[in-house]
Amino acid sequence: MxxxxxxxxxxxxxxxxxxxxxxxxxxxxxxxxxxxxxxxxxxxxxxxxxxxxxxxxxxxxxxxxxxxxxxxxxxxxxxxxxxxxxxxxxxxxxxxxxxxxxxxxxxxxxxxxxxxxxxxxxxxxxxxxxxxxxxxxxxxxxxxxxxxxxxxxxxxxxxxxxxxxxxxxxxxxxxxxxxxxSAAEAAFVKYGVNSFLATKVTFFNQLYDVIAKFGSNYPTVANAIGRDPRIGVGHTRVPGYDGKKGFGGACFPKDTLAFTKFDEDLTLLAECIKINNDYRKNYELDDREKSSNVDYGQTKEELENKSD
Missing domain, CATH: 3.40.50.720 (NAD(P)-binding Rossmann-like Domain)
Known part of the structure; x- marks a missing residue:
């Protein structure tokens, strides 16, 4: 053939x-x-x-x-x-x-x-x-x-x-x-989807913090917001399924950072990464994060202390 x-x-x-x-x-x-x-x-x-x-x-x-x-x-x-x-x-x-x-x-x-x-x-x-x-x-x-x-x-x-x-x-x-x-457009779609979902996770984590400070119930608020079909309930769970705040794993941290390195004008996404790093740097990296060389801004000493 x-x-x-x-x-x-x-x-x-x-x-x-x-x-x-x-x-x-x-x-x-x-x-x-x-x-x-x-x-x-x-x-x-x-x-x-x-x-x-x-x-x-x-x-x-x-x-x-x-x-x-x-x-x-x-x-x-x-x-x-x-x-x-x-x-x-x-x-x-x-x-x-x-x-x-x-x-x-x-x-x-x-x-x-x-x-x-x-x-x-x-x-x-x-x-x-x-x-x-x-x-x-x-x-x-x-x-x-x-x-x-x-x-x-x-x-x-x-x-x-x-x-x-x-x-x-x-x-x-x-x-x-x-x-x-085109192939380049497909790449923009891939990074656009992951970056938007990571941004959504970041927003709802901050919303969780504000609601907690006020003494209200986050699931009640998040579920009601998610009833709006323009928003949905996906990626609103805080903490996430891994029991941690912010976004993690092998994909979102790697892909969001790569997208901001591709073009520095993605300033909103860059700010989300900074906010997420503040959440995730308090946790030990999991195996998937390690295999993808994910870095939440921890120093070498901080990483070593979390693995001890």
């Missing part, structure tokens, strides 16, 4: 003709890659997983020659919040250079990194890239993925249509709502 055939595969008849046995690669088998693996359980799907725990490599995948590959690698923070996308970039460029299949990026990368990827390859190759960010939580990733409200697909239109058809024909995902845009 060549690249022209790939771009032609945007309807079920074409897919059935070209993909009697669809070969799907999944690079990175954490909670995102695991959700993709779970969703693409189909009698006509053959999968190849690349992960250190399976002792498999990108070179092994290249030799296997997949039709499509989902890249689900981590992008931890380095150097004051900058995203380290080196694993993602290396994997994508190697797949583009040595295979003819589509490359679907699910890792979280900022718009400038998307542009850098596009500038690093020839036009015929970047037409095979689709940015398909996820909006999952680790505790419930598989169920959230198959029950997502929509799929966000950023890239060359024909490639996005082909990926939408792959989802429709071969995955367990229920939605038929696919939102098409």
């Amino acid at each position: 060549d690249k022209d055939e790939l771009m032609d595969a945007v309807n079920q008849d074409a897919l059935e003709e070209h993909y009697n046995q669809m070969k799907v690669g999944i690079v990175g088998h954490g909670f995102v890659g695991g959700a993709v693996d779970y969703a693409f359980t189909h009698k006509d799907i053959e999968k190849f997983l690349v992960d250190l725990k399976y002792d498999t490599t990108i070179d092994d995948l290249v030799e296997w020659n997949p039709h499509f590959t989902f890249v689900c690698l981590p992008t931890p923070s380095i150097g004051d919040g900058i995203v380290d996308a080196s694993l993602v970039e290396d994997a994508v460029l190697k797949l583009l250079e040595h295979t003819k299949g589509g490359v679907i990026i699910k890792s979280t990368i900022t718009p400038d990194i998307v542009d850098r990827l596009y500038q690093s390859c020839f036009e015929d190759d970047w037409k095979r890239i689709v940015y398909n960010p996820e909006f999952l939580t680790e505790s419930n990733a598989k169920e959230q993925f198959v029950n997502t409200d929509y799929h966000l697909l950023g890239g060359f239109p024909d490639a996005c249509k082909a990926v939408a058809e792959i989802y429709s024909v071969y995955s367990l995902c229920h939605t038929t709502d696919f939102v098409f845009m």
